[in-house]
Amino acid sequence: MRSGAATWASDGWRRLVESIPAIIQIVVAAMAAYAFADFVLGHRTPLLTITVAAASLGFKRDARPLRVVRTAIGMTIGIVLSEIAVNLLGVGFWQVAVITLVSLAVARFFSAEPGFAATVLVQAAIVVLLPSPAGGPFVRTLDGVIGGVAALLATVLVPRDPRREAARAATTSIESFEEVLGMLVVALRGGDIASSAQALDLARTSQAPTDAWADSLGSALSVARISPFLRRYLPELQAQQALQRSMDLAWRNLRVVARRADYLLRDGRSRPAIADAAAQLQTGTALLRESFVDISTLPAARAAFVAIVRRLDPDEVMPHGTARDQGLVLALHPLLVDLLCATGMPLDEAQALLPAL
Template sequence: MAGGVGVASWARSSWRRLAASGPAIAQIVIAAMAAFAFAHWVLHHETPLLTITVAAAALGFKRDARPLRVLRTAVGMTVGILLAELAVHLIGVGFWQLALITLVSLAVSRFFSAEPGFAATVLVQSMLVVLVPSPVGGPFVRTIDGVIGGVAALLATVLVPRDPRREAAREAVASLDSFDEVLGMLVDALRRGDVAVSTQALDLARTSQGPTDAWAASLDTALSVSRISPFLRRYLPELESQRELHRSMDLAWRNLRVVARRADYLLRDGSARPAIADAVAQLETGTGLLRESFRDISTLPAARAAFVGVVRRLDPDEVMPHSTARDKGLVLALHPLLVDLLCATGMPLADAQRLLPAL
């Protein structure tokens, strides 16, 4: 049974990955075939293999599909092809020549990109030049094919772009899901005085930067492509607004880690803090509505209202008049978190700060 569940889970994740990669696959196929067609039927290159390999590798399935990255990848690969062709032309092909070309290809790849997989890609292109018989048309036909493939990949980012919003929205929802999960665990821990749950919340908060960084990378790509693509420029205001949301949520994550750390320390005495739990629960409600705003923008005012409703719970002298200094410290730690979340709804920073209770 367990094996069947594992296979079913693998199949579901595989289908989701394939569906998410559909636009990238279409973009790569169009760019590769356009490059091949131009080299084969316009320039009469008999087998322009490298047009396909360079176009496909330059675009790839990476989250970072910015034109600058595509250009850098294409240039690095084309330079590797050129150097391999020069080496074959000047020193011929043999064992030591292969070693030298391998060395040069790896050095070039590391110069152009820090990605480990890029080195293997450049080396493959170089080996195709060295080990596959030279095509008809001259010694540098394959370099020309590489240039054509790179140009096709770059044009594809502009003329056949992937949806710049879909990936960014998916990463945003993933980050907000994790944020919501940490808040939910803190509510549970504070209501029951359960330090084991608060420790789990703290551990999750400490490992949360990955989804937030992925969101930032997707946004950078979306903004870069939208600025140069005539088909996507209309999405720029929406993406700029999302970038402001990301900045606020990045700060909110940092403050949530502080809150989780304080809660974990405070709950070591095993006592429940229901008043603080109620405040955190309302923050959780607001972040849930904030997450829903990616599907339905009309939930954004409700998210702001939920956060504003927390303000009255954040005066430690009123909510917990007989509490310890450590309890009050935890309530005060929620203040900057609330400000960040209000800013995430579009409220100006000064307005959010003025809402906080005077201390």
């Protein structure tokens, strides 16, 4: 096993490598904003251009232009209110308290993220505690606007690759899906209640990676629609969005299957026929995941699911099973339909493949 220090270093290195595009984007935006304010407008030490540009972009997965604009507006309004307060009230202990209160209130209005409030407060503190620059009372407000505009332009003109984060989130979600199926195979084949409980626990906590995938795709599509450099990826991203929606539904149905299996296996009996079907589902899901790297595996994934669904008749899989056994087989039907749709098959065609009951 790796030591805690080795794990920390490995995670840090991976995080750094993954963040290089974001770092480049932030540096370009911040320095462009600073250069414009300094060399073009003559603002001395326009610190807020850097802080607003950097905070508006950040390292978040969601790099949608709307989020960047909303963040920049929230920060700039905080700066404006701080400048107004300083000019009307002056600078002192109670004035700082008032400005802090107003800045935090503005931040909470614009964003639910706790870190955003601290960021806005830093901008306000710069306005209150540092000497006023030459050029008038609202020079720093203009610097904030410049930083926000630079952040938005960087989103369009120096975009991060929208496919990389989405593909990474997709892989995480589908790998978890495969893992749950694998646990169910073990549980059903051996009547193992511990494995079924483990599968159910993992299925219940699966929404976070699925939501991360949806957020990454939403951000990627928003950027690709307005960036001339990424517009060519729109069809690919839209196809992946359709896949994500189908997999979201598949996850919901897999949770139902996991709950039914966990309840059913409390009798300690094995169900090898249902385990075989779950194992084939796992194989098809692995092929679906591989299609993100090699699209040629997508027909194989669809063929694997079609081969299962055509013979998933409860009377054939569990001819001597109880109603609950056959109910578990029936619970696989909507799951298979969702997985077939994830391969690009139309919903009506997928439903038509189900055995007649």
